[in-house]
Amino acid sequence: MINRCRKVATIAQMFYHKAMTTYQIVLNRIQHMRARLTASDPGLTRLITTTKATLSVMTSVFFVSALLALLDQGSLTVSIFAGAMGLLGVLVVFDDTRFKKQVTTALLPISAAISITAGAFLSQYPHASDVVILIPIFSAFYFSKFGSRYFSISMVSFISIYFSSILGVPFQDVPWFYLSILVGIGFAYLYNFIIIRDQPNVTLKRSLRSFHVQINLLFNLIGSYVSSSDQERQRKALKRELDYNAERLNEYAQKVSSQLSNVHPEEIWPGVTKEQLRIYLFDASMLIETLLPTMDDLLKDGAFQNESLQRTTATLLQAIRDIRALRHIDSEQQIQAAERRLEEFKQLTIETQLDSETFFLFNRLITMCEHVFANVRTLQALRTQAIEVKDRDNMEEDTSAEEEDDQEGKDSRMEPTTKKAIQAVAAGSVSIVLGYILTPSQQYWILLTAFIIFMGTDTVGRTFLKAVERTIGTVFGAIIGFVIAQFVYGHTYVEIGLIFLCIFMAFYFLPISYSFMMFWITMMVAMLYDLLLGGITWGVLGARVVDTIVGAALALAAAAYILPKKTQEKVSETTLDYFSHLNKLLNGTLQQLKGDPEPLDLTEKTFEMDETLSQLRTDAESMRKTPGATTRTRIEGWITRIATLNYYAKHLLTPTAEIDDQLQAVIDQLNEYINDNIDTIQLLLKDERSHAVVWDVEVLPSHMAYFNDYENNERKLTDSYHHFYYIRLINQTLVSFATDLGAQTERTSV
Structure with missing residues (x-):
């Protein structure tokens, strides 16, 4: 009996240890995943913005629906339009200060009211709204050069005209839509600036x-x-x-x-x-x-x-x-x-x-x-x-860095915003014609696709990627949305809940994947049509997929053939910006080494270089995905060299003690050659020099012997050797980059 009890106790102890081990593994995994989720959304900005947008839509729809039911009015389109205004009131306001955002939000109802009125009034005149709807498309891009506020106002105007035309809003119902505008924008203001205000x-x-x-x-x-x-x-x-x-x-x-x-x-x-x-x-x-x-x-x-x-x-x-x-x-x-x-x-x-x-x-x-x-x-x-000093009267505020005026003269060429406006109107005009031919009942679906694809794309390559991503997201969203709609058909509250879930998921993942965003949006459209039309068919979703493909193709064609901006041009411009930052960092580093009392804010300059490198990767994304091996290999090598330069340059920002006099002279000479090499690269990128020479600098054996002896004997790294080491690597990388652009190499020594 005792042996049996011991055996049972041993087995129980074994199971306990195994259970505790499994529990610890699962707990560690959960903590790991929680940490990853926390890190994936710095500041929780995506979560907060998406939560505000979703709540704004929900409360706008429910409030207007309850109000209409109380007044014995059964127009569901008014409630949906209130939700659309609540969504736009949160997501299309991009100003950089709280006050500017409040002003822009206050102007949105005026834009929406004028546009819904115009759309409803012109619906009785054939094709009048087809012309008017192109006005906010042009304005959204052309006037954005004066500030994001004009894009926000134009975007709300476009959606209002689009909505009134698609749903055929009767002119006598316009006052109800005024109500939905005030409610939607009002809730957006409430969530943006009062309940979940930016802190x-x-x-x-x-x-x-x-x-x-x-x-x-x-x-x-x-x-x-x-x-x-x-x-x-x-x-x-x-x-x-x-x-x-x-x-x-x-x-x-x-x-x-x-x-x-x-x-x-x-x-x-x-x-x-x-x-x-x-x-x-x-x-x-x-x-x-x-x-x-x-x-x-x-x-x-x-x-x-x-x-x-x-x-x-x-x-x-x-x-x-x-x-x-x-x-x-x-x-x-x-x-x-x-x-x-x-x-x-x-x-x-x-x-x-x-x-x-x-x-x-x-x-x-x-x-x-x-x-x-x-x-x-x-x-x-x-x-x-600072904590010990409790009774101070004034806190010394850190002054912001002086803004630099980098304008070297106005470019006489057409501004990018003007080009984009012309491209969008051209694509929009053809979209409307094809919309009447392919899907007369939803004639603006193609137009909507083309308009949205132009947003945030400034090159042919970026337009192509966005068109492909939108098409992929729409196709898969239509398939999954149709299947889910069949399962939830007749369950109104489930469909409404899924619609709000799709809105949240779409805009939460928008900064990560445009395809994923379109997947959720298309699923939402499928369930919305199922709710409004009493059922969804493959014909309706198939038409949306076809319209998406046609709209994407039109946007790409307009970007490629009407005042096109090639991806290589944009990549060259961003690369020029990077070398400008690099040059300032190198010169600022030398000033700091020489004891300049007010050196450049070098740390901030490194973050600017990082941002420019990130922008370069984004600009070159379409080239990096090009099937042609030569193009892909060249741009990958280009970005790799610039990333290498970025890595080496950041190592120059170390605490500076006493710099060796002998090495200081060598570093000064090296920097002169580096400045000349950077100037040469910038001229090559601008196509302003057909024959160029860069300096491949060789360090004299006497200097190298000095450093080798220092390293072997002292076994300690000084600022002198450190800066010398990385400045040499920077110049070697610059020479490699320049020769790839077609420059000739000349050897010299310091």
Whole structure:
């Protein structure tokens, strides 16, 4: 009996341990997924905006429906139009300040009222509305050069005319639509500025939390990467995930930095200025960018076969991860623990035989860690000091950087907004004609597709991608929407709930995937037609798919043949902007090395370079997806070189001590050649020079011997050697880029 009880107890204990292990695994997985979701929406801006839009639609529809039922009026179209106004009132207002947004929102009802009246009145005159509806299309693009407000007003005007024409709004019912306009825009105003109003300080705090979550995810991944040294397949998968998440971290840092223009961080973290927060973001990002190649090289060299080095590296990563900068005022113990781990790491690297390149990366990593620790200490000291000073009368506000006037003269060519307006009207005119031929009952579906595709596309390539994405999303949305509509037919409340769900999902995922957004919109249309028409047929959805394809093709044709802007032109313009930022950063770095009392805000300049690089990737997306191997290979090489330049240039922003006089002269000479090479590249990009020469600079053996001896004897990286190393790499990359553009190379020495 006793043995049986022991056996039962052993089995129970085994099951308990297994259950607890499974529970812990599931819990860790849930926490991991929660962290990813938090990090994927920095500041929760997507969630908040989509929630406001969905609530605005719901309350507008329900309020107007209840009011009409109370007044014994049964027009469902009035309720739907109120929902459309509630949606537009949230989503089409893009002004940069709260006051400007309020003014724009207040002007929307006027635009909608005039347009719905015109649409209803002109419906009795054949084809009059066909001409009038082209006016807001032209205005939306042409007047957007004066501000986003004019696009918002024109967009609401277009939707109002479209709605009145499609549904055949009787002129005597126009007053009811005035009511729906006031209710829809009113609820949009209520959610935008009162109930869920924008709070820049809260958004910044949430965005920084997302930034920290992403960093922690990366530290966890790096730890797994280090421990996977003997598993090749797992290591490759982790490397891809690391590269992806490192790119996301850079985007989050850009987003936080861009939010600082309208926020004073000292109101959230007393004593912390905008510049100091930008430096903190930059240092944290650069620490990750330095960690990744260092760990990669160590793995390739088999350094982590040394269990002691692997264990020390893991404890260092954990110690850095545990530092709660800006989240806990007293983080001194965490910093000291990380410094002890760093010292152990440093001693171990000295004892380990490493090649010069890997040793350089190790020292760079150690330098970055020390710099991050010092920066966190500075932030902590500033916060502590600011909290202790309770009775100060005035808080010193961080002045914003001076705006630079980069206009080098007006371009005599036609402005992009004018080109887009002409293209949209041309495509719209043909769309209306084809609409009457293909789907007379819904003659503006093709027009709507063409108009929306032109939004946010400024090149032929971008227009092509958006047209393809819209078509794919519409086709799959129509199929799935039809199937779901068959299952929920007759269940009115279920259909209404699904419609609101589709609205939320469509606009939540819009910044991520336009195809996914169109998938949900088409599903919503399928269920909306099922609700309004008492059933949906393949004929109706098939007509929508055909109209989408035709509208997309017309938009693409107009962009390609009427005043076209080639993708290569846009890529060249963005690349020119990047080299302009790079040149300013290099010159500013040298000024800082020479002790300039007021150097350029170099940290902000690096974020501008990051944003330009991101824009370049977006502009070149269609070329990177082109089937032609030559085009794709060339643009991939182009972007790779610029990304390499970006990486090297950011390493120049390190704390500057005393620069070596001998090296300072060498760096000055190198920089002169680099400036000349950048000027040459810019002329080549503008097609202003057919024969160009770039300088391939060779460092004299005497200088190289000096540095090699310094490195081997001192085993310590100075600012002199660091700047020299990266400036050389920058010039080598510039030479490679220029020769790819057709420049000739001449060798020189310093």
